[in-house]
Amino acid sequence: MAHDVHIIGGGLAGSEAAWQLGRRGIRVRLSEMRGAGDMTPAHQGAGLAELVCSNSFRSDDDEKNAVGLLHHEMRRLDSLVMRAGEKARVPAGSAMAVDREVFSAEVERELAALPSVEIVRERIDRLPESGLTIVATGPLTAAALAESIVGATGSDRLAFFDAIAPIVHRDSIDMSVCWMAARWDKGGKDYINCPMDKEQYLAFHQGLLEGEKGEFKEWEANTPYFEGCMPIEVMAERGVETLRFGPMKPVGLDNPHWATAEHPNGRWAYAVVQLRQDNKLGTLWNMVGFQTKLKHAEQVRLFRTIPGLENAEFARLGGLHRNTFLNSPVLLDRQLRLKSAAHVRFAGQITGCEGYVESAAVGLVAGLMTAGEILGSDWASPPRTTAMGALLAHITGDAEAETYQPMNVNFGLFPPLAEVKKKQRKEAYTERAKAEFGQWLGAIERVPA
Numbered sequence: 001m002a003h004d005v006h007i008i009g010g011g012l013a014g015s016e017a018a019w020q021l022g023r024r025g026i027r028v029r030l031s032e033m034r035g036a037g038d039m040t041p042a043h044q045g046a047g048l049a050e051l052v053c054s055n056s057f058r059s060d061d062d063e064k065n066a067v068g069l070l071h072h073e074m075r076r077l078d079s080l081v082m083r084a085g086e087k088a089r090v091p092a093g094s095a096m097a098v099d100r101e102v103f104s105a106e107v108e109r110e111l112a113a114l115p116s117v118e119i120v121r122e123r124i125d126r127l128p129e130s131g132l133t134i135v136a137t138g139p140l141t142a143a144a145l146a147e148s149i150v151g152a153t154g155s156d157r158l159a160f161f162d163a164i165a166p167i168v169h170r171d172s173i174d175m176s177v178c179w180m181a182a183r184w185d186k187g188g189k190d191y192i193n194c195p196m197d198k199e200q201y202l203a204f205h206q207g208l209l210e211g212e213k214g215e216f217k218e219w220e221a222n223t224p225y226f227e228g229c230m231p232i233e234v235m236a237e238r239g240v241e242t243l244r245f246g247p248m249k250p251v252g253l254d255n256p257h258w259a260t261a262e263h264p265n266g267r268w269a270y271a272v273v274q275l276r277q278d279n280k281l282g283t284l285w286n287m288v289g290f291q292t293k294l295k296h297a298e299q300v301r302l303f304r305t306i307p308g309l310e311n312a313e314f315a316r317l318g319g320l321h322r323n324t325f326l327n328s329p330v331l332l333d334r335q336l337r338l339k340s341a342a343h344v345r346f347a348g349q350i351t352g353c354e355g356y357v358e359s360a361a362v363g364l365v366a367g368l369m370t371a372g373e374i375l376g377s378d379w380a381s382p383p384r385t386t387a388m389g390a391l392l393a394h395i396t397g398d399a400e401a402e403t404y405q406p407m408n409v410n411f412g413l414f415p416p417l418a419e420v421k422k423k424q425r426k427e428a429y430t431e432r433a434k435a436e437f438g439q440w441l442g443a444i445e446r447v448p449a
């Protein structure tokens, strides 16, 4: 069958994009390499939209939770992943969990029933030179295609591993303890600095040594990322001073909270944890050099012993994984198109979103944008006050390109509501998002369904 759009990758994002296009009568070729003799290191079978690890779509609470809100918005856009998820749902309290076999089979059944979608089991090794294309090959994109993407984007624009440092919500940092400064006062006062005295540092160092760590999967071990992005606990193992000469270096940072008559500008701490702004809104701050393989609960416990971060709320915790993703803020336009080759859109985790639901949501949006392009309707992105819009804005330009790492949807991506008390923030964001999503749905020239 001739096609209007070629989708490469039949995971969460590719399947969702195919659904949004196919049910509008647009002819899609959906190429999935599993089932044609190829496999990724994490998938087990050949089914579309296979969930490679947990069977959870996380919270389904659309009043107080950003991913629950994303579920809500996806349902309003008749998401296939949400629809199949409902059919496959298993009890999981306020979370949405699914029977993975039923889920994958349901996605495949719905897509196969669409006459305009052709599912082809084949591996694609090159980015097509023409024709509308959606690349949704995920965090484990096959090697030849990854090489072809590097050819189109530049070798430093496609990462093969994430090295994630935790990200903290700005309003949870205690600025009566921390201060803004750059080392040696060079440039602007761009960093938030958390000071430690010797006793605190030694206790923290011991905590890193003793902290429970996550295991590397067999295919993640012996990877070259240790050269550039060593986990802090590995640095700690190299000696008690290593961190003080690395990411926790205190020199050139006068702490004004420790000013005395003798040192009116303040004094240096024994060690310093620095945080760098991570999004244009200034709501999210990245712990510099703190990529880690510590278990999540351990990270929360240990990092809250850092002075000024006692009440830190984390938008993202640290991690290190095999993960292929683009530097999307630089490479993609607001419509998820490659700036250097506008016939190619990217969708799913390869854009640098993180998680099943987020990947599917970006696939959904990519499908709608492509449909809009074909049908000639002007498909405006959802407002950035919505979960979908906030995620999209982050990926396509609002995130700091230099430190770009995969990100789940979270309220830190939403434009702040200054007048709202912190305790009511989530409800207020949700209320605003739902109202504006509704208006947007009503106002846009709808892509006909």
Ligand SMILES: Cc1cc2nc3c(=O)[nH]c(=O)nc-3n(C[C@H](O)[C@H](O)[C@H](O)COP(=O)(O)OP(=O)(O)OC[C@H]3O[C@@H](n4cnc5c(N)ncnc54)[C@H](O)[C@@H]3O)c2cc1C
Pocket: 008, 009, 010, 011, 012, 013, 014, 031, 032, 033, 034, 039, 040, 042, 043, 049, 050, 051, 052, 053, 054, 055, 056, 122, 123, 124, 125, 136, 137, 138, 139, 140, 141, 142, 145, 322, 347, 348, 349, 350, 354, 355, 356, 357, 359, 360
């Ligand atoms: C090991 C691992 C565990 C994860 N666990 C979780 C978790 O528990 N919860 C969570 O929310 N997220 C998890 N994620 C993150 C992420 O949400 C999933 O990877 C998600 O499946 C991403 O969706 P996607 O559609 O972008 O990619 P995928 O679902 O991986 O789909 C990509 C598809 O493209 C195919 N493909 C690749 N290259 C080619 C090619 N050249 N030609 C044709 N087809 C190709 C693959 O076979 C695959 O089917 C995990 C990721 C990994 C790697």
